[in-house]
Amino acid sequence: MEEKKAPTKYALVTGGSRGIGRAVCIQLAKDLTYRILINYNSNEAAAKETLKGVEAVGGSGEIIQFDVVDGVAVAAKLDAWQENHKDDVIEVVVNNAGITKDGLFMWMQKEDWSNVINTSLNGFFNVTNHLIQKLLVNRYGRVINMVSVSGLKGTPGQTNYSAAKGAVIAATKALAQEVAKRKITVNAVAPGFIRSDMTAGLDEKGLKKMIPANRFGEAEEVAHIVSFLASEKSSYITGEVININGGIYS
Amino acid sequence: MTKEVIVEKINYFLVDEFEVEEEEIAPTANLKETLELDSLDFVDLVVAIEANFGVKLVGEDFVKVTTLQDFYDLIEEKLS
Secondary structure, three states: OOOOOOOEEEEEOOOOHHHHHHHHHHHHHHHHHEEEEEOOOOHHHHHHHHHHHHHHHOOEEEEEEEEOOOHHHHHHHHHHHHHHHOOOEEEEEEEEEOOOOOOOOOOHHHHHHHHHHHHHHHHHHHHHHHHHHHHHOOEEEEEEEEEOHHHOOOOOOOOOHHHHHHHHHHHHOOOHHHHHHHHHHEEEEEEOOEEEEEHOOOOOOHHHHHHOOOOOOHHHHHHHHHHHHOOOOHOOOOOEEEOOOOOOOO | OOHHHHHHHHHHHHHHOOOOHHOOOOOEEHHHHHHHHHHHHHHHHHHHHHHHHOOOOHHHHHHHOEEHHHHHHHHHHHHH
16 A cells, blocks of 8 residues: 655745745744745745745745635635645645735725735635635644734724734634634734835834834844744744834834 | 445444444434534534545535434435
8 A cells, every 4th residue: 555645734925925924934944844835926036036045044845826815716726736735734824915005094095995905804814714624624733914013003094904904913813712722823923114125115214213122123033933933832822913013012 | 325325434434533432323313412523623524524425515514403314414415
């Protein structure tokens, strides 16, 4: 009889091509034994760069394209992936894909509201809901949701983003209680101002005055906490929101 | 697949995989109580059914299921 090979374990990072997502992919590859499944939506070149970064630290991985907003596509792509990786399991899910469409609420277009909710909140649903059954059967798993200080304290000019992230925080707490018995933890990481493409347009010099640490954070600093939460070391932490913001809101 | 085979297969994996005592298995037995299933354990039941019968159950399928007999009937219906 053919011997059944041990499953290869994967960590999926949505929006893994750039910014915090890229740093998370590389950190996970450095610290843990997972193969990294790097999701991207539109920027394949950037995703390949991330994969190079993963390989440069001795890790391995692959890239997978889907738009987290499109539930049908998410299911189709993940099912197709599973079909080619029959015995393998995605054990860590990092819901990192997100967009901002900032503007004062009084001027906000419905589209800007919906797009942000669709990516951050519905994207979390589309990916996590599709994978949770396998995690339950696996009896071990890690779900880590990238949220934001905006989802906790609210940020003016970001009612849409604050609403989406706040909702994901609440979902994190609820889901954590549903699945804890199966050794699946669900946590959220809430960065403040982190230097990345998403914050490139901000006035760093002016803004850093209101941050006790007096600087923007680096994506790698966020990646460290994600890596810890993705590891076995964090087994008794669930339903938590970890702030990482230089003291701006604590 | 005859009803007898369905019943036999289900009873077999209930004993083998879900550690149900053989004497507890009766058509009138309450599925949830007999198996001491919590809501998450239904995932395992779904997986066992898929592996044994090749049909995928969803949450709604269980709405009408109280007894083991209901469960046998559900699988028969799904296979027909």
